[in-house]
Amino acid sequence: DIVLTQSPASLAVSLGQRATISCRASQRVSTSKYGYVHWYQQKPGQPPKLLIKYASNLESGVPARFSGSGSGTDFTLNIHPVEEEDSATYYCQHSWEIPWTFGGGTKLEIK
Amino acid sequence: QVTLKESGPGILQPSQTLSLTCSFSGFSLSTSGMGVIWIRQPSGKGLECLAHIYWDDDRRYNPSLKSRLTISKDTSSNQVFLKITSVDTADTATYYCARSTATGSMDYWGQGTSVTVSS
Numbered sequence: 001d002i003v004l005t006q007s008p009a010s011l012a013v014s015l016g017q018r019a020t021i022s023c024r025a026s027q028r029v030s031t032s033k034y035g036y037v038h039w040y041q042q043k044p045g046q047p048p049k050l051l052i053k054y055a056s057n058l059e060s061g062v063p064a065r066f067s068g069s070g071s072g073t074d075f076t077l078n079i080h081p082v083e084e085e086d087s088a089t090y091y092c093q094h095s096w097e098i099p100w101t102f103g104g105g106t107k108l109e110i111k
Numbered sequence: 112q113v114t115l116k117e118s119g120p121g122i123l124q125p126s127q128t129l130s131l132t133c134s135f136s137g138f139s140l141s142t143s144g145m146g147v148i149w150i151r152q153p154s155g156k157g158l159e160c161l162a163h164i165y166w167d168d169d170r171r172y173n174p175s176l177k178s179r180l181t182i183s184k185d186t187s188s189n190q191v192f193l194k195i196t197s198v199d200t201a202d203t204a205t206y207y208c209a210r211s212t213a214t215g216s217m218d219y220w221g222q223g224t225s226v227t228v229s230s
Contacts, residue, residue: 102160
């Protein structure tokens with residue numbers, strides 16, 4: 001199975017500042033055209049919500065302060081400027097091969 | 112408007128078979144590229160993909176659980192089913208179904224159904 005390692009496991013960011021979350025895959029999960037990594041936000045008691053697909057494509061209705069980048073094995077989710085409502089756990093997920101797997105999650109606290 | 116809703120037994124005993132139903136609306140599982148996937152999340156822990164069924168009836172399973180899983184669909188009634196045999200306490204989790212698209216992402220999720228395995 002492809003292992004996705006997220007870092008940090010948790011972070012606290014001041015309101016209006018930037019949050020950066022890393023997702024590293026145990027093997028290449030991108031082609032020259034697509035990165036097969038997607039990002040989700042999950043708040044307590046709710047299902048995950050898709051934010052970014054194909055590494056850098058913002059899902060419809062998601063605020064533009066969310067952005068994704070990366071290729072090969074290294075991918076990043078940025079949130080800038082962070083808002084109170086961004087307090088949540090964030091997960092990356094790959095769809096390179098079966099089984100699709102998720103990273104362990106990054107808990108974001110807004111200071 | 113796309114919606115998905117999971118239903119299940121709530122609680123069951125070890126060694127029993129867990130049967131879950133995902134009822135969806137707003138899309139057709141006969142549309143090319145569409146799929147429905149089952150994912151579970153133990154309380155306070157991460158997400159695990161279990162089984163995936165596609166518009167063409169292709170079925171894919173998490174290899175670590177494959178021997179215990181069966182996924183199926185009823186396109187006419189817009190439902191997807193998952194059976195997990197021989198459950199034990201490690202299967203206690205919230206079970207979600209989600210729509211997958213050709214991108215490999217999951218763009219709509221149900222609210223989840225909580226399953227507890229306990230004697």
